[in-house]
Amino acid sequence: MAFVSAGSVRFHVQQLPAAGVAAAPDRPERPVVVFLHGLVVDNLSSFYCPLAVPAARAGHEVVLYDLRGHGRTERPATGYDSRTAVRDLFALLGALGRGQRPVHLVGNSYGGTLALHAALARPDLVSGLTLLEPPLSGAWVENMVDTLSAAALSLEDSPVPSELLTLRLRKAAGLTATADELLNRTTLIEDIATSRTFTPADYAGLRCPVLIVCGEHSELVPGARELARHAPHVTAVEILPGLGHDVLKENSGALRAAVLGHLDATAAAAARPRTGVLVP
Template identity: 80%
Template sequence: MSFVRAGSLRFHVQRLQAPAPADPDAPLVVFLHGLVVDNLSSFYCPLALPAARAGHEVLLYDLRGHGRTERPASGYDSRTAVRDLLGLLEALGPGRRPVHLVGNSYGGTLALHAALARPDLVTGLTLLEPPLSGAWVENMLDTLSAAALSLEDSPVPAELLGLRLRKAARLTAIADELLNRTTLIDDIAGSRTFTPADYARLHCPVLVVCGEYSELVAGARELVRHAARARLRVLPGLGHDVLKETSGALRGSVLAHLGATAAVRPRAGALVP
């Protein structure tokens, strides 16, 4: 376990090295997880470890307020999340090394914001079930608000500890803190949705992966229509959580995309978020 201070926060990070020395100019592969009960561990076995074994240097970290990263009362908007990412990369000292961002669910949204803000840094995107539409924001707000009410002053964490279900108790306690003691819900409510013009500004290679039964497929198709170098892979028989895919189709698609984009170099110019 490792912790790195970036800005005012201490972030929980994990770095995975390739078995053989990686090309120092190749992109660092950075994984961004989803909201509330998610953390860096969801990537470890399905994608992060295979990526490292395939020769990529990998960085995983718990987003602000999630997992073992510090949990401030505010700052859960996408602009701050991008600043957190940039500050963490600066603290780790990769210099001008490019990055390939792999984002799951809301982490895919953050990865897309980062690519639009820093085309000079982000050379590739892999977006797993990215929520891109305003309708998703409304549905998520309803879900988060209902969860917040059910967790407020709930005895569930103590009951889980009593049953020695420590991991479940910890995740429940984190969800309660995030939903009831931070600005996360308000910050999500104020998030900006993407437009076709945003997608048209994406010049790096983009792979979008969705489950066949996911409500997010339509938004993914909209991105692919407008981003010149984007493509969509739909995994049959799955819904939103494609990370649970066990046949190897997800892993194969992601590793192929990482390999194909390893030599891509960033575009000139930078837009500071």
């Protein structure tokens, strides 16, 4: 476990070295693979076994961190908008000594939204995207704000965390307490409510390869297909049968194969000599 201060926030960070990749003076550095998790009860641990360890074993340097206010990262009262999240990401990479390295962002759920914002903000640094169940539409924002507001009301002054501790369910108690803090004592809900939604012009401006993975029964599939219609370098939209908004949790072999294949392909593309044109 490590804690790194970037900007005004102390982040919980885990780094995994690339296995079996020999350093050589003439070998181009591969992009660092950075994982971005979802909202409220999610944290970096959701990636660890399903994708992060396999990616490191496949030769990719990996960075995982708890987003602002989540997991073991510091929980300030404000700053939960996407613009601040993108600043947090690149400030953290700078603090880790990777501020000028290309990165491949793997985002799950809301983390996919943040990854897309980061790629649009810093096309010079984001060399690839892997988006797992990314929520992209204004309708999702409205539904999420309603859901989070209802959850906040149910958690306010709730005895549930204490009762869970009494039952020795420490992990559940911790997640519930974190959710209460985020929803009732920060601007997270307000910041999500004012999120800027993406446009076809945003998608058309993407300059890196993109893989999108959704569950067959996910309500986010139409948004993924809309992104694929407009973005010039979407390599695939993988639809995993029998799943909903749980492709990461289910940890299928198909998900790992798709993600690792995309990481390898974009790393190879990023290592090719540039000719003044961004790698497709």
